[in-house]
Amino acid sequence: MRTLKVALLGCGVVGTEVARIMTTHAADLAARIGAPVELAGVAVRRANRPRPGIPEHLITTDAAELVKRGDIDVVIEVIGGIEPARTLILSAFDSGASVVSANKALLAADGAALHGAAAKAGVDLYYEAAVAAAIPLVRPLRESLAGDKVNRVLGIVNGTTNFILDKMDSTGAGYSEALEEATALGYAEADPTADVEGFDAAAKAAILAGIAFHTRVTAADVFREGITEVTAADIASAKAMNCVVKLLAICERGVSADGTESVTARVHPAMIPLAHPLANVRGAYNAVFVEADAAGQLMFYGPGAGGAPTASAVLGDLVAVCRNKLGGATGPGESAYAQLTVNPMDDVVTRYHVSLDVADKAGVLAQVATVFAEHGVSIDTVRQQGREGDASLVVVTHRATDAALSATVSELRTLDNVRGVASIMRVEGE
Template identity: 75%
Template structure:
């Protein structure tokens, strides 16, 4: 068996502590699978005296992360501290120093992935990041390797467990957003400051990574249209239920055609209604799932726990085994694939469908006037129904597919109409075949 490979771990929080634990508990199996022992070279932390879920062997904790990753004997660096800095500088220093890197840092990859990919290519070292998108769910490797001979056309996913838990509770119990969020926080599914989750920032970063891999095009978080779930009401969820649908926060990455007829990438994160018959509708609690559509393989679904210390550490260790094998063989895995260089469509050009609830005057001609407003903006109506009478009269309209700009203009038009008291709900609809 070859000489031991030295691993430096950056961060010892919920994920880092589990990586350290698994490196110790599975040392024999890892050595057999890799072909060489793996030894922990050190663990970089902010505070040496902070409480931790695992006991780190004596002398391995350090607050000097830069010195650790640039040690000449370190072969592999695992980065699980998150954020942009100092993670970026430490990863770049590790690659420049000759170490291969495994990271779970979705925010950094979505903001500045190309800088990291170029540094890895220049250093002829691996940069792996399976744990960055969906915890234990293997989705990046299938996109990068298993489907490399296929043409992926769409990736549709629930990639944030906190928002899925909240929306699932709203659907199951009829609770409002604030009540469901409070329960998620009490159970530890949501942070004290849940902004990154409920406003869609976390899902947008993951969508950027998925789109980049699926469509061989550089996509950053700034390219992703993002809407959170803070405006989703119990009434929205009830309306979805009446349509035999559920509301989910979806990351949607797809190939579309632009105004010149050329292929383009559309990437968006927003709440949407999907029929209960769709596989993603059955994803409950804090679980994640990613639905992939490709020309040859057809429809594939990947499901499992999308966060948590142990599940995420499982993905990290999977990458570590691959990177270590490559290191021993003197090879490296696939790097960035951005050859297609497709443009990213603005959200206004993306074709979608709307569910619109409109409080209206209960009198003759209202339905015709509303239909005319849709037609004036080139939007066709798929279904319309009236609920209530008199002061409680409401029209619920589901459109056929149109550009988001056309649909948004229609909603603004409705709000100016004398017969319309209020547009109470606007939500996109996904997953139906028209």
């Protein structure tokens, strides 16, 4: 029985864990696959760093040459980013190797082209680790629910932002303090932009929407707002409504203006009721709800980041891909037959929490309410608190389109009695 050879691209936190588990659990992996697997090369940027447990003769700085070797069966890509990852993956396909990737940014930007290249070469492209690390999510959507109709995917898919918002909620800390603690604990990168501005979650949302709705969705199709503008006042307002603030990825089916079925994908902070299971997802954990016609509501929960959890997902894909290699087959590829329209954020319908700073005098509330009514946005509740000539006015709406709410807020900003719009936050999960 021949040995399957694996090339590893990247040896950072995740790559190191992948190499360690492949070495220490070699016998178990061979038993599960049906043949031995051998780590045949590890491509890194700097060869002179100590890498305990990885034989020096496996280390190379020539990733391009490694993936073109004719004896490589599977390439594991954990270097991230668009290039050189894309070029290396395409080269691996050309050389007959299947690919296991954790690269959410690349898949969200160019997944269709990668799937097409894999199909043309007759090899696999697996990427469970690209979304929510160890949580099985991609494969259930791609395979377990392949016979069902998925209507909605709603969840927390970024551990860094969940830690920050949870810390703000539980301790009363401001955003900057919570981010500083997340950085000190290793949850946030030195440059946290990808996490706190929602880019990471948007890439994952694009991948999930594409699989769930059999439609090509890229990161550019996903509406994105980060958490940098979330304040302690927003957290307090959420508590007053028996809610918490979470950064949510929401992908759902809808109907376009012409009556045809469509989808939307968005990432933004939102208030969700304490009674909702997502409200109790603490720290750096992730959780995703999937709603389908026949299966109903499913929830996937667990650690969404970290070396070992991500390596777990990578190795699960490795086992599947190696089994396919031995059987002379490939697993499921891209399913984009539906090609539904991706609607803009303006068409999304939800509830809103709008906080205004206004003059504390008679008639202001009526004036504000009139503006909401003129734009077709119905008010559910109003809360006003005066403070030395000014007042804080909090309006919670019924469901309305994002376009209607935006028009309302634009007009509110022009009123003399409105000092400013302190915050706007969507209300979800009810």
